[in-house]
Amino acid sequence: MSGIRVTVWNEGIHEKSDEVVKALYPKGMGSQIAQYLQKQPRIATVHVSELDHDHQGLPDDILNTTDVMTWWGHKAHADVSDENVARVYQRVLDGMGLIVLHSGHHSKIFRKLMGTSCDLKWREIGERERIWVVDPGHPITEGLPEYFELPHVEMYGEHFDIPQPDRQVFISWFQGGEVFRSGCCWQRGKGKIFYFRPGHETFPIYYDANVLRVIYNGVKWAAPSGVATVIRGNVEPIEDVKPAVSP
Amino acid sequence: MSGIRVTVWNEGIHEKSDEVVKALYPKGMGSQIAQYLQKQPRIATVHVSELDHDHQGLPDDILNTTDVMTWWGHKAHADVSDENVARVYQRVLDGMGLIVLHSGHHSKIFRKLMGTSCDLKWREIGERERIWVVDPGHPITEGLPEYFELPHVEMYGEHFDIPQPDRQVFISWFQGGEVFRSGCCWQRGKGKIFYFRPGHETFPIYYDANVLRVIYNGVKWAAPSGVATVIRGNVEPIEDVKPAVSP
Amino acid sequence: MSGIRVTVWNEGIHEKSDEVVKALYPKGMGSQIAQYLQKQPRIATVHVSELDHDHQGLPDDILNTTDVMTWWGHKAHADVSDENVARVYQRVLDGMGLIVLHSGHHSKIFRKLMGTSCDLKWREIGERERIWVVDPGHPITEGLPEYFELPHVEMYGEHFDIPQPDRQVFISWFQGGEVFRSGCCWQRGKGKIFYFRPGHETFPIYYDANVLRVIYNGVKWAAPSGVATVIRGNVEPIEDVKPAVSP
Amino acid sequence: MSGIRVTVWNEGIHEKSDEVVKALYPKGMGSQIAQYLQKQPRIATVHVSELDHDHQGLPDDILNTTDVMTWWGHKAHADVSDENVARVYQRVLDGMGLIVLHSGHHSKIFRKLMGTSCDLKWREIGERERIWVVDPGHPITEGLPEYFELPHVEMYGEHFDIPQPDRQVFISWFQGGEVFRSGCCWQRGKGKIFYFRPGHETFPIYYDANVLRVIYNGVKWAAPSGVATVIRGNVEPIEDVKPAVSP
Numbered sequence: 004m005s006g007i008r009v010t011v012w013n014e015g016i017h018e019k020s021d022e023v024v025k026a027l028y029p030k031g032m033g034s035q036i037a038q039y040l041q042k043q044p045r046i047a048t049v050h051v052s053e054l055d056h057d058h059q060g061l062p063d064d065i066l067n068t069t070d071v072m073t074w075w076g077h078k079a080h081a082d083v084s085d086e087n088v089a090r091v092y093q094r095v096l097d098g099m100g101l102i103v104l105h106s107g108h109h110s111k112i113f114r115k116l117m118g119t120s121c122d123l124k125w126r127e128i129g130e131r132e133r134i135w136v137v138d139p140g141h142p143i144t145e146g147l148p149e150y151f152e153l154p155h156v157e158m159y160g161e162h163f164d165i166p167q168p169d170r171q172v173f174i175s176w177f178q179g180g181e182v183f184r185s186g187c188c189w190q191r192g193k194g195k196i197f198y199f200r201p202g203h204e205t206f207p208i209y210y211d212a213n214v215l216r217v218i219y220n221g222v223k224w225a226a227p228s229g230v231a232t233v234i235r236g237n238v239e240p241i242e243d244v245k246p247a248v249s250p
Numbered sequence: 251m252s253g254i255r256v257t258v259w260n261e262g263i264h265e266k267s268d269e270v271v272k273a274l275y276p277k278g279m280g281s282q283i284a285q286y287l288q289k290q291p292r293i294a295t296v297h298v299s300e301l302d303h304d305h306q307g308l309p310d311d312i313l314n315t316t317d318v319m320t321w322w323g324h325k326a327h328a329d330v331s332d333e334n335v336a337r338v339y340q341r342v343l344d345g346m347g348l349i350v351l352h353s354g355h356h357s358k359i360f361r362k363l364m365g366t367s368c369d370l371k372w373r374e375i376g377e378r379e380r381i382w383v384v385d386p387g388h389p390i391t392e393g394l395p396e397y398f399e400l401p402h403v404e405m406y407g408e409h410f411d412i413p414q415p416d417r418q419v420f421i422s423w424f425q426g427g428e429v430f431r432s433g434c435c436w437q438r439g440k441g442k443i444f445y446f447r448p449g450h451e452t453f454p455i456y457y458d459a460n461v462l463r464v465i466y467n468g469v470k471w472a473a474p475s476g477v478a479t480v481i482r483g484n485v486e487p488i489e490d491v492k493p494a495v496s497p
Numbered sequence: 498m499s500g501i502r503v504t505v506w507n508e509g510i511h512e513k514s515d516e517v518v519k520a521l522y523p524k525g526m527g528s529q530i531a532q533y534l535q536k537q538p539r540i541a542t543v544h545v546s547e548l549d550h551d552h553q554g555l556p557d558d559i560l561n562t563t564d565v566m567t568w569w570g571h572k573a574h575a576d577v578s579d580e581n582v583a584r585v586y587q588r589v590l591d592g593m594g595l596i597v598l599h600s601g602h603h604s605k606i607f608r609k610l611m612g613t614s615c616d617l618k619w620r621e622i623g624e625r626e627r628i629w630v631v632d633p634g635h636p637i638t639e640g641l642p643e644y645f646e647l648p649h650v651e652m653y654g655e656h657f658d659i660p661q662p663d664r665q666v667f668i669s670w671f672q673g674g675e676v677f678r679s680g681c682c683w684q685r686g687k688g689k690i691f692y693f694r695p696g697h698e699t700f701p702i703y704y705d706a707n708v709l710r711v712i713y714n715g716v717k718w719a720a721p722s723g724v725a726t727v728i729r730g731n732v733e734p735i736e737d738v739k740p741a742v743s744p
Numbered sequence: 745m746s747g748i749r750v751t752v753w754n755e756g757i758h759e760k761s762d763e764v765v766k767a768l769y770p771k772g773m774g775s776q777i778a779q780y781l782q783k784q785p786r787i788a789t790v791h792v793s794e795l796d797h798d799h800q801g802l803p804d805d806i807l808n809t810t811d812v813m814t815w816w817g818h819k820a821h822a823d824v825s826d827e828n829v830a831r832v833y834q835r836v837l838d839g840m841g842l843i844v845l846h847s848g849h850h851s852k853i854f855r856k857l858m859g860t861s862c863d864l865k866w867r868e869i870g871e872r873e874r875i876w877v878v879d880p881g882h883p884i885t886e887g888l889p890e891y892f893e894l895p896h897v898e899m900y901g902e903h904f905d906i907p908q909p910d911r912q913v914f915i916s917w918f919q920g921g922e923v924f925r926s927g928c929c930w931q932r933g934k935g936k937i938f939y940f941r942p943g944h945e946t947f948p949i950y951y952d953a954n955v956l957r958v959i960y961n962g963v964k965w966a967a968p969s970g971v972a973t974v975i976r977g978n979v980e981p982i983e984d985v986k987p988a989v990s991p
Contacts, residue, residue, distance in 0.1 A: 096367060096411070098881060118365040119438050120343060122482045130491060133982075135655045135676050140839055140934030142969045149656065149974050158487075161629045161668065162480045162643065164343070164439055166365075169414065169910070171661065174668060174676045179487025182629050182668045182676050191366050192411055193881030228883045233409045233890050235369045240405075240426025241874075244377060345634060380735075382902045382923050387592060387687030389722045396727050396903065408876045408915065409890065416663070418908065421915060421923045429876050429915045429923050440634030475636045480643050488627075590861060590905070612859040613932050614837060616976045624985060652981075656974045658837070658933055660859075663908065673981030685860050686905055727903045729863045734899075734920025738871060 006047025007226045010069040011037045012060055014076040015053035017204040024204045032075055032202075032209055039215045045223060054079055061087045071100035071222045074107045075202065081111075088112050096192030100225025102218060105202030108163075113198070116191045117165055123183070124160030127203070130178040132156045134185055134201070134213075138172045143186065143197065143220040151213040157203035159183045165198075173217075175200060186217070188224075195225040253294025254473045257316040258284045259307055261323040262300035264451040271451045279322055279449075279456055286462045292470060301326055308334045318347035318469045321354045322449065328358075335359050343439030347472025349465060352449030355410075360445070363438045364412055370430070371407030374450070377425040379403045381432055381448070381460075385419045390433065390444065390467040398460040404450040406430045412445075420464075422447060433464070435471075442472040500541025501720045504563040505531045506554055508570040509547035511698040518698045526569055526696075526703055533709045539717060548573055555581045565594035565716045568601045569696065575605075582606050590686030594719025596712060599696030602657075607692070610685045611659055617677070618654030621697070624672040626650040628679055628695070628707075632666045637680065637691065637714040645707040651697040653677045659692075667711075669694060680711070682718075689719040747788025748967045751810040752778045753801055755817040756794035758945040765945045773816055773943075773950055780956045786964060795820055802828045812841035812963045815848045816943065822852075829853050837933030841966025843959060846943030849904075854939070857932045858906055864924070865901030868944070871919040873897040875926055875942070875954075879913045884927065884938065884961045892954040898944035900924045906939075914958075916941060927958070929965075936966040 013033025052060025173186030260280025299307025420433030507527025546554025754774025793801025914927030
């Protein structure tokens with residue numbers, strides 16, 4: 004692979020309508036993440052797509068040249084068209100990696116891939132979060148300490164209604180008494196999916212060095228590999244089989 | 251639990267339109283399965299629902315009194331309404347067990363719960379199948395030999411596009427050179443899901459003692475248990491937490 | 498099954514040598530657990546075995562009539578003979594359930610079944626623990642609220658060096674800033690294994706109604722089922738295979 | 745990473761004592777594998793270790809500079825010293841990858857990491873094997889067709905007594921009627937483990953292009969990454985916790 008082509012999909016509404024968010028992310032959360040990623044080794048290109056772009060930022064020429072997509076949405080999950088969700092979904096099954104961030108847990112694409120409600124608890128008092136590594140050999144933990152802290156966050160709590168992750172990478176501790184499965188890996192078709200909790204729009208989460216490192220590690224982990232072709236449908240038997248019966 | 255209430259959902263089209271199938275299952279495949287189940291210990295009631303019944307066999311009074319549903323469909327997956335699929339889906343997340351049989355792999359409800367295409371290979375020459383137990387401690391294998399054979403079947407082959415099962419219970423060998431993950435367990439929300447491969451309509455599969463035993467074991471395994479209540483949404487912190495910041 | 502036969506294996510040293518523990522558990526922790534279990538439905542018999550009993554409490558007539566064993570040890574893991582560990586291990590592979598409690602994480606039998614160090618963090622300041630249900634459809638959570646608290650505990654923290662659990666049932670939150678995978682399920686051979694964290698000897702943990710309920714649920718979940726016989730070694734081919742080559 | 749340092753551990757007995765094997769692998773199976781690996785991209789060094797080498801081929805200077813070890817053994821599993829097994833085991837928990845080949849399923853190191861008997865069925869009539877990819881997005885399948893065949897093999901059949909794999913990559917079909925989980929991934933501590941079935945000494949398996957490709961893919965997949973340090977033992981609480989009780 005000559006380099007990973009990333010699309011950072013960002014809803015892009017809070018940044019334009021909320022003064023607190025605008026001050027934190029003047030160019031948008033997507034740009035902040037993209038700016039970081041494009042400086043990292045093994046990253047070929049980083050494109051930012053937003054909901055108000057052409058084809059909701061998901062035209063064919065973007066989708067077909069994306070190895071890994073990151074997804075942040077919150078207010079406008081319902082506005083992403085079912086047709087576009089179906090196209091992203093097909094790309095994931097065909098091998099595109101998907102990194103779902105924070106409130107993206109309720110996006111159509113994540114729920115469609117999970118097959119569950121993806122509901123959770125939440126509270127927004129700016130409490131402290133500690134994110135613990137529980138799978139220290141996983142590539143997504145590369146370069147991290149055994150835990151890292153975010154001083155002020157929106158809390159997400161269990162029960163998080165997801166299929167049990169294939170790998171559980173992070174578990175969060177919150178000051179207010181909750182825990183959360185903060186970093187979760189799954190595979191659907193040939194595509195790798197990583198959900199990562201941090202990211203509320205009113206806190207400067209995407210300036211945190213550890214958070215950015217995790218997103219970058221996630222992109223590298225989710226980049227596709229594997230066989231090119233799988234045959235489905237009606238197939239011939241091995242040459243020496245005698246049909247046992249005419250149905 | 252005073253007994254498991256089962257609904258056998260059966261598409262019920264082949265049995266009415268195809269002479270071979272009519273001869274094999276004069277009362278329908280659903281009735282054949284139901285007749286067996288209702289004689290087994292721990293089964294309270296067995297109801298047969300078909301696509302041409304009221305509300306496609308899925309009215310509220312049936313759904314709300316079903317502990318485990320079995321699902322067989324083939325020709326008319328698309329005819330099951332999205333609204334009914336959504337209602338079965340919600341019941342599974344709330345704890346109803348679901349046993350998906352044979353060509354039900356392509357049903358809307360199974361694909362919605364899996365989050366993948368559920369595509370596979372197939373061939374219909376009446377070849378031999380050996381179904382091997384690969385998880386001999388699993389309750390679904392109770393009373394079975396280490397493998398059992400079906401002399402004439404439709405073949406299903408890999409790659410089967412499903413999320414990796416939580417437990418892999420059976421793997422099939424086919425005379426014509428294929429293998430298949432024939433018995434697979436997952437959980438979605440509070441609901442247990444079991445996919446079981448055997449069951450083509452033109453072969454007398456649902457008269458086979460081992461096949462029936464597996465369906466019965468599956469019903470017992472998938473019957474719900476667990477906590478009654480999960481709280482979601484906005485919640486209060488532990489009493490001694492001081493909000494760290496006003497967001 | 499006519500009822501589950503339980504053996505509560507208890508190291509039985511702290512209760513005899515430490516005044517605090519003696520006051521809490523005058524008849525031993527094993528007796529306290531056994532007393533509760535033997536009043537519950539579906540439990541046939543409960544036997545308490547201790548390290549200073551005949552054959553370290555693990556003679557053949559006990560092992561061969563035990564469906565589920567609970568294991569509590571702390572100071573004397575090394576004193577359990579390798580031969581006895583090997584015999585318990587074989588019973589687990591053959592289908593006996595095993596419930597490993599608290600400091601039993603470092604027992605020889607648990608480490609042998611896990612294949613890892615089972616190391617963890619710990620701290621003993623009597624802090625608060627909240628045990629969250631993260632798999633609310635799992636039989637081990639039956640009858641529980643979405644979380645329960647223990648006011649004063651010894652803390653266990655991540656990273657806990659275990660193979661990723663087949664099912665993650667509980668995750669603990671600790672006042673002092675740690676999280677822990679507190680309830681974990683695995684299968685080894687035909688045997689089901691449940692690790693449950695609570696239980697330090699200097700706190701009255703085994704008087705807590707929720708803790709006792711979890712142990713009971715665990716016993717029911719771990720009780721064996723499944724096929725009687727698996728053939729291994731050299732076997733004959735299907736009758737119609739022609740050996741392709743003489744090796 | 746500047747390149748993967750591989751050690752190919754080979755028992756090296758059949759090649760010296762059996763004329764058939766000597767003719768197939770005049771320099772030993774280990775050399776045949778090593779010769780292939782050292783020509784591949786990303787491989788830094790390949791060292792062949794054999795049982796009759798110094799420290800059974802496992803001295804500290806070898807172990808401490810090995811990123812991934814492959815392991816082939818058959819006749820002399822019992823001769824590998826427990827002390828050497830413990831040292832390899834510790835290296836795996838610390839992050840060294842391990843590729844276990846064919847009859848290595850019964851090696852001390854594999855059984856210690858699995859926590860099960862690793863028993864299986866077998867038959868040696870030179871029958872045909874088809875190895876099916878069941879996880880086409882997995883890095884270990886890169887560059888492979890959807891299945892590949894080996895014309896004459898020793899058969900291994902289910903039930904294979906292993907913990908359910910974290911990822912099931914390959915399943916084999918055998919002419920004589922059996923199936924087998926031929927490619928299985930696990931993690932233990934920080935180390936990745938891949939079991940790959942093919943490799944009987946009396947057939948030219950390690951000359952097959954697909955088999956060699958899988959071993960190479962496995963080496964790349966198992967190469968270590970992840971955090972450097974995990975703290976265990978007694979730890980301090982978060983600064984603002986008040987000990988709730990003196991134990």
